[in-house]
Each structure stands twice: as C-alpha cells, then as structure tokens.
C-alpha cells in the first residue's frame with residue numbers, strides 16, 4: 001500500500017465535490033483513470049457506498065498498491081484494478097462498454113503526462129459515459145493563458161524540466177478538447193492549494 005501525501009491531503013476536498021455532483025438515489029458505475037496508489041478509490045468507495053468503482057493505472061507497481069488497498073479494506077464495491085493507457089482508444093480500456101458509466105474520475109494526471117493522454121481521456125470519456133454522465137478532473141490548471149500563483153508557475157517549470165511534454169494545461173484548451181467529444185465544462189470548483197476540480201457533463205442527445 002503505497003502512500004502519496006498529496007492524495008492524503010486532497011482526498012477529502014475531492015470527496016466533498018463528488019458528494020455535490022453525483023446522484024445519491026441510485027446505484028452508479030464509475031471508472032477512475034490513473035488511480036495512483038489507490039488511496040482515492042479506497043476513500044471514495046468507503047464514503048459513497050452506492051457507487052461501483054473500476055480503478056485503473058498505467059504503472060504496474062501502482063496496480064499492485066491499488067489491489068493492496070482493495071483487499072486491506074475489504075472493498076466489495078471496488079473491482080480489481082485494470083491496466084489502462086489513457087492515450088490509447090477506449091476499445092483498449094479493458095472490457096468497458098460504450099455508454100455504460102455514470103462517472104469518470106481523473107486526479108492529477110493531465111499535467112503529469114503527454115497531451116495524448118488528455119486527448120485520450122476526453123475521447124474515451126465521451127464514448128464510455130452515459131448521456132448526462134460526469135467526468136471529474138482535478139489538478140492545477142492555467143486560466144486564460146495565465147498560471148497563478150508563483151508556486152504554480154514554478155511547478156509548471158519544474159514539470160517541463162522533467163519532461164517537455166508535461167505541464168499545466170489551460171482550462172479553455174481542455175474545454176475545447178472536451179466539446180469535440182460531446183463533453184461540456186459545467187463547473188469549475190476552486191480547491192485548496194491552488195488546484196481546481198473541473199466537472200464536464202456528457203451532452204444528452206434528447
């Protein structure tokens with residue numbers, strides 16, 4: 001069971017946003033993309049018992065950690081984690097069926113992966129979400145071409161030093177990408193430590 005201090009800090013504020021945006025009256029199906037250690041899915045599953053969670057990861061060591069959380073806490077509503085590369089078409093995302101999910105959650109991946117992962121995230125979410133389903137992303141973002149405050153400017157610089165394909169993305173760019181996949185930015189929620197939650201809703205065809 002790996003432990004990421006940032007996940008420990010942000011899991012409750014993100015849970016509060018989830019509580020506000022998900023329907024609590026009926027059973028729901030959720031996919032977490034880039035589950036990391038498994039701390040988030042373990043926390044959310046214990047708090048939101050009506051949601052069945054499918055955790056996923058690109059990194060194999062993280063997959064083992066997610067499974068360790070799942071068994072340690074006897075999380076019946078969490079499925080065994082699957083290997084998922086967000087940059088690939090969603091036909092490669094295990095056996096997830098089109099329009100089968102109510103919720104997709106993606107925490108702190110968009111700025112720490114090549115843009116192809118973000119493109120794949122929106123394309124895939126557009127296909128696997130039911131109409132009116134929600135994609136929640138969390139992390140630091142640029143707004144109208146500006147990164148604030150100074151600590152996020154420095155963070156963006158350090159990410160780009162580590163990998164030129166990484167870095168904070170602009171919310172307007174994400175909103176455009178999402179729209180191409182039928183997802184509309186419904187809400188931006190300011191979060192602690194200069195992060196935000198972005199809530200995208202899949203357009204209903206009716």
Ligand SMILES: C[S@@+](CC[C@H](N)C(=O)[O-])C[C@H]1O[C@@H](n2cnc3c(N)ncnc32)[C@H](O)[C@@H]1O
Pocket residue numbers: 004007033034035036037057058059062084085086087106107108109112113117
């Ligand atoms: C900063 S970590 C965030 C992990 C976790 N969501 C959290 O907040 O603690 C970034 C995650 O993105 C994942 N990632 C990198 N490339 C990916 C890809 N192509 N598809 C899916 N996830 C990827 C990494 O394995 C890593 O777990």
